[in-house]
Amino acid sequence: xxxxxxxxxxxxxxxxxxxxxxxxxxxxxxxxxxxxxxxxxxxxxxxxxxxxxxxxxxxxxxxxxxxxxxxxxxxxxxxxxxxxxxxxxxxxxxxxxxxxxxxxxxxxxxxxxxxxxxxxxxxxxxxxxxxxxxxxxxxxxxxxxxxxxxxxxxxxxxxxxxxxxxxxxxxxxxxxxxxxxxxxxxxxxxxxxxxxxxxxxxxxxxxxxxxxxxxxxxxxxxxxxxxxxxxxxxxxxxxxxxxxxxxxxxxxxxxxxxxxxxxxxxxxxxxxxxxxxxxxxxxxxxxxxxxxxxxxxxxxxxxxxxxxxxxxxxxxxxxxxxxxxxxxxxxxxxxxxxxxxxxxxx
Amino acid sequence: xxxxxxxxxxxxxxxxxxxxxxxxxxxxxxxxxxxxxxxxxxxxxxxxxxxxxxxxxxxxxxxxxxxxxxxxxxxxxxxxxxxxxxxxxxxxxxxxxxxxxxxxxxxxxxxxxxxxxxxxxxxxxxxxxxxxxxxxxxxxxxxxxxxxxxxxxxxxxxxxxxxxxxxxxxxxxxxxxxxxxxxxxxxxxxxxxxxxxxxxxxxxxxxxxxxxxxxxxxxxxxxxxxxxxxxxxxxxxxxxxxxxxxxxxxxxxxxxxxxxxxxxxxxx
Numbered sequence: 001x002x003x004x005x006x007x008x009x010x011x012x013x014x015x016x017x018x019x020x021x022x023x024x025x026x027x028x029x030x031x032x033x034x035x036x037x038x039x040x041x042x043x044x045x046x047x048x049x050x051x052x053x054x055x056x057x058x059x060x061x062x063x064x065x066x067x068x069x070x071x072x073x074x075x076x077x078x079x080x081x082x083x084x085x086x087x088x089x090x091x092x093x094x095x096x097x098x099x100x101x102x103x104x105x106x107x108x109x110x111x112x113x114x115x116x117x118x119x120x121x122x123x124x125x126x127x128x129x130x131x132x133x134x135x136x137x138x139x140x141x142x143x144x145x146x147x148x149x150x151x152x153x154x155x156x157x158x159x160x161x162x163x164x165x166x167x168x169x170x171x172x173x174x175x176x177x178x179x180x181x182x183x184x185x186x187x188x189x190x191x192x193x194x195x196x197x198x199x200x201x202x203x204x205x206x207x208x209x210x211x212x213x214x215x216x217x218x219x220x221x222x223x224x225x226x227x228x229x230x231x232x233x234x235x236x237x238x239x240x241x242x243x244x245x246x247x248x249x250x251x252x253x254x255x256x257x258x259x260x261x262x263x264x265x266x267x268x269x270x271x272x273x274x275x276x277x278x279x280x281x282x283x284x285x286x287x288x289x290x291x292x293x294x295x296x297x298x299x300x301x302x303x304x305x306x307x308x309x310x311x312x313x314x315x316x317x318x319x320x321x322x323x324x325x326x327x328x329x330x331x332x333x334x335x336x337x338x339x340x341x342x343x344x345x346x
Numbered sequence: 347x348x349x350x351x352x353x354x355x356x357x358x359x360x361x362x363x364x365x366x367x368x369x370x371x372x373x374x375x376x377x378x379x380x381x382x383x384x385x386x387x388x389x390x391x392x393x394x395x396x397x398x399x400x401x402x403x404x405x406x407x408x409x410x411x412x413x414x415x416x417x418x419x420x421x422x423x424x425x426x427x428x429x430x431x432x433x434x435x436x437x438x439x440x441x442x443x444x445x446x447x448x449x450x451x452x453x454x455x456x457x458x459x460x461x462x463x464x465x466x467x468x469x470x471x472x473x474x475x476x477x478x479x480x481x482x483x484x485x486x487x488x489x490x491x492x493x494x495x496x497x498x499x500x501x502x503x504x505x506x507x508x509x510x511x512x513x514x515x516x517x518x519x520x521x522x523x524x525x526x527x528x529x530x531x532x533x534x535x536x537x538x539x540x541x542x543x544x545x546x547x548x549x550x551x552x553x554x555x556x557x558x559x560x561x562x563x564x565x566x567x568x569x570x571x572x573x574x575x576x577x578x579x580x581x582x583x584x585x586x587x588x589x590x591x592x593x594x595x596x597x598x599x600x601x602x603x604x605x606x607x608x609x610x611x612x613x614x
Contacts (some may be wrong), residue, residue, distance in 0.1 A: 009437075229452040232444055236431035238396055243500075244420030244448035289435035 009288055016287050020301045027304040030311050031075035032067060036318040039063050069206075077204040077212075078307040081265040082275055084216045086302020087295055088258035089276025090283075091223040094230030094291045095254045096160045103262040103276040106167035106255065107144030110174035112266040113197060115140025117178045120192045121185040133196065134208065134267035141263035144170055149255065159237070160251070198323030199272035201310050212264040219261025223295055226254050230291040273325045275302055278332040285339050305332070347372050348393060348504060348538060353402035355388050355560075362388040363399070364560035370553075372503065373534040375527070377541050377551035379571075381581050385560040386540040387428065387508050393538060394425035394506045406504055420448035424497035426507040430489075432481050438492055439477040442468055445499025464499050471495040471525060487518030494525065505529075507539040511546070519543070523550045544585075544596040548572045556580055569594055 033041040039059070044067055047057035059067060088103035096105070104110075115136035152166025182190055229250045233240040237247045265272075279302045280294050287293045306328070313327040348370040355363040363385045370376045378386045391397040393404055395411045404411045406422050414422070424445070433441075445467070446460040456464075468474055471491045476484060484492060490510065497505050505526075511519040527550055529535040541547040547554060547568070554571035556564035558580040564571045571577065572594050573587050584599040 225453060228447075231440075232447050232452060234433040234436065235441075235444065239425075239427065239431060241396060241416055242394060242420060242423075242425040242427075243444055244415075244417035245452055246416050250452075284435070288437075289433065290440065 013287055013293060016283070016297065020297055020304065023304040023308075024300050027307040027311075028075065028079075031078060031307045032071050034311050034315060035066070035071060036315065037063075037066060039067060073206045073209050074201050074204040074310065075307060076209050077201050077268060078310045079303040080209065080213055080216050081201070081269045081272065082306025083299040083303040084219060084261040084265045085272060085275040085306070086279035086298035087220055087223045088262045090280035090291065090294050090298045091226065091230065091254050091258045092276070093280055094227075094233065094295075095251050096164060097234060097236075098160075098164070099281065100277070102273075103258060104271070104273075105164065106148040106259060107170040107174065108141040108259055108262050108266060109271050110171040110178070111140035111142070111144025112137040112263065113140070113271065114144075114174045114178040114181075116196050116270070117181050117185075117193050120196065121181050121189050134211075137196075138263050138267035140174075141266055142260070144174055145255070145259040145263070149252075153252070153255070163251075163255070195323070196270045197325075199270035199325040199328075200313075200321065201269055201324060202314070202321060203268070208268045212268050215264035216261045219257040219264075220299060222253055222257035223261075224299070226250055226257075227291040227295040230254070230295075234289065234291075269324070271325060272306070272328060274328040274332045275306055278328075278336050279305060282336055282339050347407060348376075348536065349403075349405045349408075350393070351403045351405075353389075353392060353399045353404060355385075355392055355397060356400045361560050363392065365402070366557075366560070366562055367402075368555060368562065368565065370536060370538055372536050373530060374552045375530050375537040375539070375550060376553045376555060377539050377547045378555045378557055379541060379544060379547050380557035380563075384557040384580065386557055388560075389557065390425075390506050390508050390538060390540055394423055395419045396425065417448050417451070420500060420502075422502055422504065424500040424502045424505045426493055426497050426505065426510055428508040428512060430493045432489060434480070434482045436481050437477065438473060438479050438481055438484070439464070439468070441481050441492060442473070442495045442499055445496040445501075448500060463501060467495045467499045470498070470529075487514055487521065490514060490518070490522055491525070494522065498529065503534070504536045504538065507537065509540055509542065511541070511543065519546060526550070544572060544577070545594065548594050548596070572596055 029041060032044050033039060043058050043063070046055060047059050047064070047067065049055055050057040057064065085103055089101070092101040092103060092105055093099055115138070116133050118140070119133040119136040148163065148167045148170045151170065152162040152164070182193055185193065229240075229245055232243055232245045233247060233250065235243075240247050279298050283294050283297050283301060287297065309327045309331055310324055312331065313322045313324045316322060350366055350368050353363055353366045354361065366389065378389060380386050388397060392399050393411065395414070395416075398412055409422070411419060411423070443456060443460070443464050446456055446464060450456050450460055468477060471494060473488070473491055473495060476488060476492075481489070481492065494510070497507075507526075510526075511522050514522065523546060526535075526537055526539075530537055539551070548571075549568075551568055553566065554564070554568045555562055556571055556574070556576055558576070563580055564574045564576040578585055586597045586599055588595045588597055
């Protein structure tokens with residue numbers, strides 16, 4: 001009798017799950033406690049406990065404002081965005097069976113980029129990024145993905161390859177329009193466009209968190225429920241069909257969910273690169289190729305990673321901030337290289 | 347029972363399978379032979395539900411294959427393609443366990459019964475020593491046994507195989523075919539396979555179907571089909587059939603040009 005329930009990778013899975021959970025707790029603590037104005041972690045802990053009716057908060061009004069109205073929404077946006085980008089990346093990699101797939105593959109980045117550029121360039125007199133930028137970015141991303149699906153994914157004969165190629169074409173077209181708009185923009189507007197394109201959580205508020213969270217929760221739910229189907233699809237679409245999987249339905253559900261969640265995140269945080277690629281790959285190297293492991297662990301590690309990266313972005317050059325996309329790549333790439341070099345051959 | 351009624355499959359204007367009707371009895375082994383491009387793969391794909399026929403009906407146990415849902419079909423027919431995709435990084439146990447997906451579904455975890463079936467199949471195909479190995483680390487013969495194990499784990503009454511012994515050495519070819527034969531004899535499995543090796547096809551199948559340009563050229567008992575003049579016509583070469591210790595060995599005749607017979611070879 002085979003010991004089907006006790007594979008040797010289970011111990012490693014437990015260790016990795018524990019490690020990413022600890023990373024998440026550390027990230028939450030760091031995200032609330034660390035900043036240009038130091039606030040002791042024990043006071044933040046006391047304030048958290050006071051919400052449960054135990055003891056009372058020792059934060060003064062200024063500290064309370066900083067923690068609950070500035071750092072906390074930014075932390076939650078980081079958790080939501082990081083988990084969504086990592087899960088979307090893992091799901092895209094599964095559905096396209098392409099390790100280079102990322103959440104921006106089907107035109108989300110190009111569509112959101114064009115929408116945001118349109119919003120910023122058309123309000124050249126304002127010194128700030130216009131309030132309706134997220135909505136245009138969100139709409140642009142959804143229209144881009146819908147166009148990609150309409151061109152390359154709706155036919156019965158369509159494959160992941162046709163969908164990918166349609167994504168390339170749509171992205172190229174929208175990027176060219178965006179480039180044209182940037183060329184016409186003032187230097188001030190152009191700088192704001194670049195700030196948006198490189199991603200940032202600086203604009204986080206409870207309002208923006210409240211708007212994107214429902215989309216992200218639905219998307220995460222669909223991606224988590226599709227993980228087992230993605231495992232079956234790793235043997236190829238036809239063989240997955242012969243194993244009873246409705247491949248076209250799964251592909252549609254995962255692409256729609258991952259794109260919707262990513263569009264929502266991008267509308268609030270701009271184009272944060274690298275998270276959707278590095279997190280699933282790093283996990284794949286340590287826990288194996290099963291999406292039932294990679295997708296849920298990506299949710300936790302993606303959230304922790306983005307919050308830690310954002311903490312670096314807003315503290316190392318305080319009071320100014322580094323672009324978040326730059327930090328995710330600067331931190332993520334070396335870690336990824338180390339994991340890759342330590343990987344043992346199976 | 348597998349039943350095909352006037353099945354025609356086209357690709358554009360090209361007819362790949364042309365008005366084929368046949369029945370495969372439960373617990374029997376039927377092998378489709380024929381030259382490259384004869385329509386063998388298209389026919390078995392149609393039976394497996396992967397290719398929809400342009401005309402005709404294919405049923406298994408009286409139910410139309412193409413009106414069943416994917417999951418219902420996967421609980422009735424297992425398909426082994428000619429070139430199965432082997433996903434790097436997956437363990438043999440996990441790969442074989444995919445065969446239980448039609449039973450527990452993609453939204454639920456495998457149950458105790460599923461684990462038991464997988465363990466039983468792995469023992470039957472003698473892969474017990476490899477369960478925790480990466481699938482890509484297996485040899486060609488071991489991989490094919492693993493793919494067969496996945497198909498058997500589906501627990502279907504019908505297994506359809508497209509060239510299951512391509513690229514294997516003689517020992518591993520025999521090992522795969524003997525394994526299938528055991529499943530037919532001991533478990534009552536119905537096998538529909540395509541094979542290129544005519545001698546092995548004759549040795550293992552209860553019945554051979556010779557396909558030529560999408561049509562059934564000969565259909566019947568293995569020794570009759572192998573000795574039929576239609577065989578030479580289908581392949582376009584002269585062959586000799588030599589009986590060695592009760593086994594019909596098909597030998598292609600080198601340097602002898604194929605000559606069209608005077609009459610129509612007709613059906614066997």
